[in-house]
Amino acid sequence: MSKMPLYFRKLGLPLIFLSLLSIPFCVISQGQATDELTVLLNLKQQWGNPPALQSWTSSTATPCGWPEINCTGGAVTGLLLRDMNITEPIPPSICDLKNLTQLDLSWNYIPGGFPRALYNCSKLQILDLSQNYFVGPIPSDIDRLSGLNYLDVGGNNFSGNIPAEIGRLSGLQTLNLYQNQFNGTFPKEIGDLVNLEVLEMAYNEFVPAMIPPEFGQLKKLTFLWMKQCNLIGGIPESFSNLSSLEHLDLSGNALTGGIPGSLFSLQNLSYMYLFHNELSGELPTSISSMNLIKIDLAMNNLTGSIPEDFGKLQSLSLLNLYWNQLSGHIPVSIAQLPLLRYFRVFGNKLSGVLPPEFGLYSPLEAFEISANKLSGELPKTLCTNGVLLGVVAYSNNLGGQVPESLGNCNTLRTVQLYNNNFSGELPLGIWTLFNLSSLMVSQNSFSGGLPSKLAWNLSRVEISNNKFSGPIPTEASSWSSLAVLKASNNLFSGNVPEELTSLSRLIILSMDGNQLSGELPSKIISWKSLTTLNFSKNMLSGQIPAAIGSLPHLLDLDLSDNQFSGVIPPELVKLRLTTLNLSSNRLVGRIPDGFNNLVYENSFLSNPDLCADDPMPNIRSCYTRSSKSNKVPSKYLALILVLVIAMFLAAVLFSLFVIREYRRKKLRHDLATWKLTSFQRLGFTEASILSNLTDNTLIGSGGSGKVYRVAVNDLGDYVAVKRIWNNRKLDWRQEKEFAAEVEILGSIRHSNIVKLLCCISSENSKLLVYEYMENQSLDKWLHKNKRALTSRGNSPRRAVLDWPMRLQIAIGAAQGLGYMHHDCSPPIIHRDVKSSNILLDFQFKAKVADFGLAKMLAKHGESHTMSAVAGSFGYFAPEYAYSTRVNEKIDVYSFGVVLLELVTGRQANSGDENTSLTEWAWQHYGEGKPIADALDEEIKEPCNVDEMATVFKLALVCTSRSPSTRPSMKEVLHILQQCSPSERCGGKKVGPEFDFMPLLGSSTYLSSYRRSRKADDSLVYSV
Template sequence: MDNPHLVHTILLAQSLLLFTCLFLHSNCETITRDDEKAVLLSLERSWGGSVTVNWSSVIYEDQCNWPGINCTDGFVTGISLTGHGLNNLPAAICSLTKLSHIDLSRNSISGSFPTALYNCSNLRYLDLSYNTLVNSLPSNIDRLSPRLVYLNLASNSLSGNIPSSIGQLKVLTNLYLDANQFNGSYPAEIGNISALRVLRLGDNPFLSGPIYPQFGNLTNLEYLSMSKMNIIGKIPAAMSKANNVMFFDLSGNHLSGSIPSWIWSLKRLVTLQLYANHLSGQINAPIESTNLVEIDVSSNNLSGQIPEDIGQLEELERLFLSNNHFTGSIPDSVALLPKLTNVQLFQNSFEGILPQELGKHSLLFNLETHYNNFSGTLPEGLCSKGALAYISMSANMFSAGLTEVQIQEVNLSGRLPSNWASNLVEIDLSNNKFSGRLPNTIRWLKSLGVLDLSENRFSGPIIPEIEFMNLTFLNLSDNQFSGQIPLLLQNEKFKQSFLSNLGLCSSNHFADYPVCNERHLKNRLLIIFLALGLTSVLLIWLFGLLRIKVLPRRQNENTTTPRWKLTAFHNINFNYQDIICGLADNNLIGSGGSGKVYKICLHNNSYRFVAAKKIVSDRSRSNMLEKHFQAEVEILGSIRHANVVRLLSSMSSTESKVLIYEYMENGSLYQWLHQKDMRNNNEPLSWPRRMSIAIDAARGLCYMHHDCSPPIAHCDVKPSNILLDYEFKAKIADLGLARALAKAGEPESISTMVGSFGYMAPEFGSSRKINEKVDVYSFGVVLLELTTGRFANGGGGYENLAQ
């Protein structure tokens, strides 16, 4: 370095290099932020305009203020675009080098798992649930960020095995892989993820196998869901080390052996679901899980008596012991539980009397004790809290000890029964939806003193025998009774008993009721006699026709029971006999113009309950119409979407057809919006939950309109056709009016009116043209109901909510 020129040159070069580095560094942040904005705009272009948030319109604003974008220290660290109809996940998303949070759930992202996410080196949170991902997870899924703590791939269509490499994601705390189509195996290596707090693998058709004892290493686990996974064998003792678990669900499997005693000593346990397995033995261990809110061990082979310890669980709300072999009586302490709302004890061998305090100390909502050996009288305070909405006690040995029936404001419908307990002293069925005529058998209730049938839909005349009963209180107001008020009841004592029955009249200017027109009555009698005469002639003619044409044909037919054909659209392990046995009146949960719906309990089955809709066939249908019906059922059976109620199978015979759907535990959106029993006995729908329901329903309709081939128009979108599962996930139901459109965008003409008043698009009434827009209008009315809580057709006359 003796040459001064060389030294000067070197120093100049170093200075230039240092200046260049400093210059580049000073502009590095600006370039990176501009790059981030460019990446976000490229993502928007990749999604093809499906993003409902238009980033391009705010291009000159700081991207940290864009919808769905979260920043830390000025850099993009989070993207949350749930429910925006996105159809892919561009690889460019990982160009956002600071990105740690991705939530693209409830979209339409398809294809295999996007391995481009391996390049998101800072990723901590990834939610791709409720999309349409398919195929197997990659074997090198452990190449995801080593910082990943949350991974949610639930409710897709992933299949094959869960790779063992997933156990290398050591810091995972939440892993959701449930509700997919995994049909291989799940790895024992999941037990190596010691940080896991939430593990959900349920609702997948895995190969049969036991629970790995390695899962006992998950000592931080709080939520475990492994339902409907084809698990066999016993519950391993090693899992007792997971003593922080709060939610424990192994339902719908093939587990055997007894319920381990350590389960009942889990101090933090809140929910225990072991239903629909092959568990046996008794519950004889001390129950120390004092935080339990739900116990569901139904549909097993359990026996013995109910331990007294259950009566010490003061947080218990739901007790499900049905479909077992339990014996003995129900401990009296159970009736004293302050939060007990739902008790299902049916189909066991219980005996003795029901605890006499039952119903007095909690808002008991549901009680099912049918098919046991209970005896004695019913608890006097069973309905004292006014919350009881459903009760089933058939097939027992109760004595005639019931003296009062008080079932008000629970929206019960149908006709009154003809048989009543003879020693009833009070009947209060006010504010329901009972219809039809009063049964004549009421006159035999000699001890009856109080009869309140107000605010129902009873019609026809008031039976004259009622005036000879020893009633001290009578209220038949707000019904549709007609004819003359019984003479002995036309006095001051019963002046208020018949209000708001526009068809009633009096014989002696009683109160403000019109005087019955004797001549008008004679004319009506004449009309009735003429109608009876014509009816008799018609019946004689029909009887003759029957003898000539029908009876000879029947003599040549076999008299065997109808032959049923079962068509399955999903993996099921029940047969037609399981369904036919459940089509009984005590399982009836609804009826309409197209048939009756039954809630059927399936023993030891992956589906604990199913909903079966029975449709009576019309023998006058042509073969072409029958084929058309079958074709439409097959279309509906091919639907695979998380927000459309699954049609599990169909059954058909010469006399009727049965559609078997998945059962939705939380009923319909209509019930939660408009029925008093749901609103009074449950927390109201929160605004976030209403938003989630709206998004779920929109996704189901979007799938039917855009992803089905051919597209499907529902034609009757309304709250009663939006059902809610146990997690309040909404699903589109009752596609009985649905039309498969021949070509997308081309309306189909129909000759009959479909849909429901208040939800039909105005132009449909005149054009009778069906396309997807019919559903869009109806869904708009549903959104109005969700936000206002008003009825769609509550305006009276021809007005509706949309108008």
């Protein structure tokens, strides 16, 4: 079945049978069979003898027994050559097979333009060229293939317009044009194809256009797929004539207006996807169809209330309305639908109480209502049918007690009720639900204690900011799967039991803000995975256990505001701590040498008996001078020493005077040839720049010049100077790079784009002066520097960028690129996006830099042909291999590689032994391996794995083979902003939980870095 051509599955055997009947029956002579055998063997040779065709040999009398050949009456009528690793063009001799009606060449690597040689195949009815490397336009004389009833050219690189002449192929029943690089128009004449049943045009960047009303003439159409086609305007009223339509997908466009009520009169419609458009207006108030199964209107700008008529859709199983601006209440009728499985309305402005019947009449699996203004209690019947997987209701005004029925719902995997007004005790059964993996109920008013037993799979428990009380159970050693325990700001009391230290999978333990007392266990048995330990603001006493210093992955240690005494264990110095806080205790003695620096200046406050060998703010000095430790040198030795120093200084001053005079004369001569062009208000002159371009100020070099760090005043302010200077006249390429960078950076202003202060030029030298980025480039942090970089003011820096910092860097760079693509007129393509061209200031704010290869487009949406491939290996978009036509999507691809670097920690050119990072990531995903295994182990934590996995998937979408399937930078930025670090990672989560977040776009090339339409939605939902 895996080798069965797509059209067999699409059209079925009846069409093939009718096709065969159309061939006149005749007896084929032995001579004709020999001729066809010769033609096929020549084809094999012209294609370079692919290994998959080894069975084609001259030893057989007829080719009709070969598995790739279909014959009728002894004549060859079909070539089924799907996925045969063919890499050469189609030979014209293929049409010497005079009776050929079927030709399937899909999933190969065939290059070149549309094969006009096939025009001579006069009986051709089924043509499948999908998933190849065809380029150029569809020819305007394509109607010469007049006998076609099936045409599939999807998954190629065709561009330009779709010709109007395609509407003359009157016999077409299937027309597949999906996932190409069409950047022109599509014709209204497609509406003339009155026999058309399947029309697939998705993932093409057509010129913005409305759906032609003529498409309403396609009365036999059952399947219409126009996702991400740059559609604008409204849905035509003529669609009410599509009486046979079963599947309608217009998602990912820019449609406006309301949804016509006539659309819901399509009695056969089973699927309707309109998500991620820019629809505005209210939802229709009248819906008459009873056959709708799935409705997805998510990620739009819909307003108004949810129509009551949704409750009439008795076949409805999925209702996605999330990320809109809907208001009002949730209709009771929706809760009474008999087949509803997925209900997602998060991220709206809904209010009122929840209908109490949810789950009573339907097999409800996903109930996601977070980030609204809903009040009242949770329905008690959510799990009546025993299939509920998740309750995601955080950030509402819900209250009362959690229904006892949820404590008996063994299918539950996640319960997320944080940031509400719930009270009382959690149902005891919730803690031990068989499939539960995460329980997140922080920021409520829950009471009760911790149970002695947890579910075997429960890995995340977040109960902070409640009223839980009592001791930590000694049975805690049975919580074997627990990785995150966040129980801050509750009323827990008693000792910390030694059994808690046996949890080998524990990564985050936060028990701060409670009433715990006694000593911490001195023997830490199994906390080898722990990265965060926080017992601050308790009443703990005794000495700090030295065993904490043996925890290999500990990054954050906070024991402040307790009653710890004794010395600071020197073993703690072995840790690679990001944060350390031992303030407000009763510690004594010397601060260990490894902590005796300004990085930890606030780590030991309010410990009066602590002292430091080196000066530290608010810490007394341990140093006492001994009068016997130094002898006064003799007066003669002192006199000799003074004389030697005086002579040395005189020589140095004389040398400096001579050198300065020489430089002044040379500089006065040189300045006459320099020209300064400023783009900002400057506090320096060209003289102060030119005089400091020395080896001592050199900080980097690249293919087009060197970069210097130059001080411009005595206050510690610096600029970065890029010097394009080879002691000879610049060649045309360097002149072009210089002109491009000055033209672009001198005209744009954005906080995430490096600021060009001025340019200084002479006849044979070019200097670009930028604001200085203290923390240099992103690639040095990810790949070169694993230790802290020295920055201005000697402020502390992370040895390794943690996930929240990496995500903010990604958002900042996306904002800069999004400004270039969407807010500049004309838009700007960078053409060399990579981690070394993303610079970081002293606050680690990301700024896009190095525009030497950028190209300003003359017209939005219009690509330009470049004379040569530019950019950096590992970041090239694949279309560079066969085309030099560029648009914004090449930046999206390169940015996708940067995202992969951020989440995996790998370099762009070192994905694996023989692959790039992109190929490695796609292979990892395509083989079904867990995404978590691909993430950077240095920063991966249970609280951020979901966000990192989402960015990993987004990176895959950005690095799709076909540019048309890649999202825009505006869409990329939107997804990244929704990934902002959650409250459980120290941030504040305001968006929907990503366990159930639909990811932008679709996957591309899941197998062998290529893709089929069947796999299209494999990245749409992340569960």
